[in-house]
Amino acid sequence: MNEDHSIVIAGESLAGVTTARELRRLGHRGPLTIVGDETHPAYNRPPLSKQVLDRAQPGDATRLQLTDDGITIVRDGAAGLDLDRKHLRLGSGATLPFDKAVIATGASARRLAPPGRTGENVLRTLDDARTLRDRLATAQSAIVIGAGFLGMEVVSACVRERVKVTVIDVEPPLRRLLGPFLSGHVSERATAAGVEILLDPGGVTLIGDPVNGVRFGDGTERTADLIVTCAGDIPNTGWLTGSGLEIAGGLVIDAHTRTSHPDVHGAGDVVTVRTATGLVRRPFWANAVRQGQVAAHAILQHPGAPAVFDDYFWTDLLGTAVKVVGDLPLHGPPEILDGTLADGALLRWRTPHSTTIVAWGLKRPLPRLRALAAAP
Template sequence: MKRIVVVGGSIAAVTAASWLRVRGFDGTVTLLSAETEQPYTRVPLSKSVLSGEATDASTALPPLDDSVVLRLGARAVSLDTRARRVILDSGEPVPYDGLVIATGARARRLSPRGMSGERVLRTLADCAALREDLRRARSVLVVGAGLLGMEIASTCRTLGLEVTVVDRDPPLRRVLGPVLAEMITSAAREYGVVLRTVPCGVRLVGSHTLEGVDADGDLLTADVIVSAVGDVPAVDWLTGSGLTLDRGVVTDSRGRVADGIVAAGDAAVVRGTCRRPHWTNAVEQARVAAAALLGEDVAGASLPSYFWTNQFGVEAKVAGEPAELGEPDRVDADGSSLLLRWSAGAAATVNHTMPVRKLRQLASAP
């Protein structure tokens, strides 16, 4: 294999490109990123970068090895697996011997095309636009009470804005389960966030501009409306390629998609599992997939999945998936710091210092 093309411009793509070198690949590695910025991390975009505490520049990922060809503003629009070429929006074909798909996801929007006024948060540009709006605002309505929506709400409260969050489910419940979700929800209430649960969902109000949402007959409006209603895997460019797409590009446990093609990160879903759109997963999948592309049989992560969130003065670290597991079997408390364990395979800490590896081992311990 002489030429490996990595499509994507963030953590999964950068990790895969670096890992190819770590594993000794000495051919050409070309990274094609649709974005015009140097690769950056999204994690602080809902936290310190949105608040203005940290700069946009601070989000830069560590620079790639000089031997990796980084092409910015290079959006892939289709894939020809027979001819082994990625086609860019300029029409240029980029040939490959090996391909890494790491195109991540984009923010899901609620408003129809042509309606303005709905902010989302996925990119540096989204963050800059939202931050600018917040500077002139007194109130914010966040639609979506998942991890991202609640982090945005938390940041907006620290900026002194009036914040309402609306969702069809109780905040954070779908991702954290009742116990952990309730802890953070209480902190959100103490911060002064107004939380609305509308089981039948909200209806957008407005014609050309989004003016608010109808929440079970109540009109909720604010100076800024931001939705955080999930992400959509950015795999449209693979339509017609013959690769299996099912809420992401489907891989085996080693990230393999087809002969000479692997995928990792938010764009990928391991066959028979749910997509895990979290930072650590993107890093780990990218390493495994890069090795698999080079023909190494490195097993996927043996430890449970892991993610974290920071909001309302709470730092929660979660290993495994407690959402469906109900009450934890064990809670160790030390002041405001907590360690929770579910014997069915999850563990979490709240404002508690513990190495991530140890937490993940604890989650999988019998």
């Protein structure tokens, strides 16, 4: 690609910022514009449910620094894409021409309440995290809907703030991703910390306006001072309607981040990746970084691009640090390579096609975990 060509990145997300940084690192010197619809400068999302919710932590520790010269930030929303004219339409009505475009508009929190009903809290943006932090400071009780990674991090914040908390899901905490072995240990730790775990296979509905509780499938109800929904996310692809790009559970890209149009790439939580086994969506921090890097390599036709997935994830569950390198979900019991589950352990799951390493409450550097996962 001509290094003077203009590139527009829709989304001031981690994937969008990473793409811009990598383009500059690889030598692109042409016009480079990032479109972001938040009032805040670019920031990391993992700290939102960790440091930002912890009032003992100094500051928000979320800012993504953009130090490269020549990157223009446009504070507006992406509203449409004209691939014939190669224009990105903004919410203000203005348009931005481009030679290449990158879609990195991320995802939005899935809500259970209908539009217009107040009182439901979610955690996706910096403003969401600050609001939730303030609410935790005054709440006496909370209900968290969804016992995945995000939900259990919110539960952990409730425990830390001494807020009586109930977590509700269709299955035990983290069962879908970590499997029954580790899910059982998460449940044990949560129960020991005073967390109430309730299951409803049909899912709950929200009650009240403002929302102040939930209704179970059997008709019983439960109320609390604070209701937080952690029920997954929805890729921000609505603005691409009519563009002609393939959308299927997200913006469809290939292993080189290419969309169905040769001059448009995608990266981060907005995308679904077409693989040999089907469409796969893995909205983890490390994958957003990796896909931004891959997009830059592909746009510049630069050799040495890494794989489109980097399956690394970390969390903190009720004071237990957890690092995961490798494929999820996990099945069956692991090999215990070091330590014990009570005091911290290094665990390994192996299948004929992959190896997953988990550092459970045990400090191990990421390079060592990657090496173990790659070992034959």
